[in-house]
Amino acid sequence: MPSRPDLVRRVAAGVALTGALGLGALGWGSTLLGEYSVMDMGGGQAGHVHNGATGPGAASTVSVTGLIADPLRAPDVRIELVARCQTIDIPGGRPVEGYTVNGTSPGPTIRARQGDLVEAVFVNESVAAGATLHWHGVDVPNEADGVAGITQDAVPVGGRHVYRFTADDAGTYWYHSHQVSHEQVGGGLLGAVVIDPAAPPSNQHDADAVALLHVYGGQHTLNGRVQDEHVPAGPGTAVRVRVINTDQGTAAVWSAAPIRVAATDGHDVNGPAAVEGRKVLIPAGGRLDVTVQAPAHGSARLHVGGARSITIGDPGSGAPPSRQPSDTLDLLAYGEPAPLGFDPQSPDRTFDYVIGRRLGLIDGRPGNFWTINGQLFPDVPMFHVRQGDVVHMRIVNESGEVHPMHLHGHHVVVLSRDGIPASGSPWWVDSLDVHPGETYEIAFVADNPGIWSDHCHTLPHAVDGLVAHVMYEGVTTPFTINGGAGNQPE
Known part of the structure; x- marks a missing residue:
């Protein structure tokens, strides 16, 4: 595994270009990625710790591959999902070249009941770059998160991968590839997930x-x-x-x-x-x-x-x-207040996630890239937590565009926007639009160990570096990005 100095270093060509263009004073940065592990990212930026915990060492080490659903339990719902690169017929429109799941796009809707164990066998028939399935909004075990280079290798043509998770939370979700995602999601490698409540609610719809x-x-x-x-x-x-x-x-x-x-x-x-x-x-x-x-x-x-x-x-x-x-x-004030189940005013960890922009070179590619806390990818924060921590995060958008921020493996509750506290029903989200100039305060309980992406879901923004990670103490990954497996999670 490359060391951090090998991953993030000045590129001579980039320095020469910066000087030639006279842009050095504008804060150009340059990184050469090569093959890297997310474990080398962040430079130990653990944020502010309130409970006296100071870093790794107290927890035993576990690989993301060991964070799984009950391996002995028989699945309640089992489905095979086959990804193909093919022409998509669009009823009412014109056909397009893209990606299908079981021959259609969107792929089949997966329906389960709360508490069911879901087993999805994913087969890549013809997606040349490899593919995965990420269960967007479903708080799956980390091994099943489907992020190439972090929780698995991209599934090559002719390969298969089995995802297993318990459908703990009733609700509406979706699945999509998390490999070259700006292309594969845009091209239709996706489908819906509906988890029905274990018992009909009192306000059951017809x-x-x-x-x-x-x-x-x-x-x-x-x-x-x-x-x-x-x-x-x-x-x-x-x-x-x-x-x-x-x-x-x-x-x-x-x-x-x-x-x-x-x-x-x-x-x-x-x-x-x-x-x-x-x-x-x-x-x-x-x-x-x-x-x-x-x-x-x-x-x-x-x-x-x-x-x-x-x-x-x-x-x-x-x-x-x-x-x-x-x-x-305004969902900040919609509905009636209800208990959260934890106290966000007494967090164990506090982090800032400040989004900006900066000229730079990443892998020799010049651009006006996104920054997190002033840093270009991959020199961006790694938010370190321990299991059970109450985490408070302040998201600030100092850029000129809207960013739908998506945290894997967890739902967060919105506490305030621009200093105005939430006053309605608890506003639980996993995807939150942060508009230019806005500041949100959110909180969540670190109750799902793993290494989790925390990125913008305008996927071209993720390509250009708007992605950080939440890492639990003691969790490791054997997977790498940009190596022989071709992992490109974005």
Whole structure:
């Protein structure tokens, strides 16, 4: 394994280019990556520790490959997922070259019940760069996280990999490749995951629909079709629509009829009120469950993502489209407060995650790259934690673009935005839009050991260095990036 000085060093050509362009005063940096391990990243930037713990050494060492679901338990849900590079037929649109799962894109929806053990056998039939499956928003054991170069090697053509996890949290999630992800996710290597509650909730809806949004070659689709959809429902029937934003930008949801936000990123909202005259925004990678009641006569139209919509109600009737509202629902104050189950005001670890931009060279590629706490990738923070820590993180966006920040393996609760404390239902997310100039305070409990990516889900931003990691004390990985296995996790 290369040493850190070998991984991060001045490149003579980069220095020469900097001097030639007269940009040295602008803070150009230069890195030459080669093959590297995420364990060499971060330079020991452990953040501020409140509980007296000072670093590695107290915990026994375990590899990410040992952080697994019960190996002796028989699966309750088992599915084989075959990835191919092929032409995708887009009903209502034109075919595109991309990636399929079991011959379609989106791939099959995986449905399980809370508490089920899910086993997914992934086969790469023809994706030349290799591929993986990441279970976005599902707090899986680290071995099943599907990040090439961190928790596994990319699965080569002709190879297979078995993912096993317990569906602990009911909700709406999705799966996608985490290898060359800006290309493979954009190209359609993805699908939906729905975990139903173990017991029907008291506010059980009458019908359920998945609305997966994706853009294929400029074509805005709903569940893989350039077409709107209809959900038949009798008068007064409550329909839960699970909107999944698999794209690179923010999606809007709205209706002329009253709607309620039932869940964000798989976590139910406590005491959701009716939303009228406002849109609700979903970050890239995020999910929003909304409930719509079929009217006494006709149908209600739910706009999802701006270009597509779903009508709910009488199959023989339509509902006119409505203009996107200018006002946005503020989820910081939506719903009713409820206990968190931990005290975020007494954290064990406190971190800053400050996003900026800087000119530089990474592997000889010049650009205006993203920075984290002022540093270019890979000289970015490694957030060290111990199991059981309460972690407080301050995310600051000093760049000029929106960043949907996604932490693997955990859900975080939003504590405040720009100093304004949360006042509604606990706002649990795994994907959070941070707009230019905004500061968010979030918190989570470190209850899932591993090495976890914490990155922007506008995936080209991750390519350009907007990715850090949360590392648990005593956890190691045998996998490397940019080596012979071809791992490129982004």
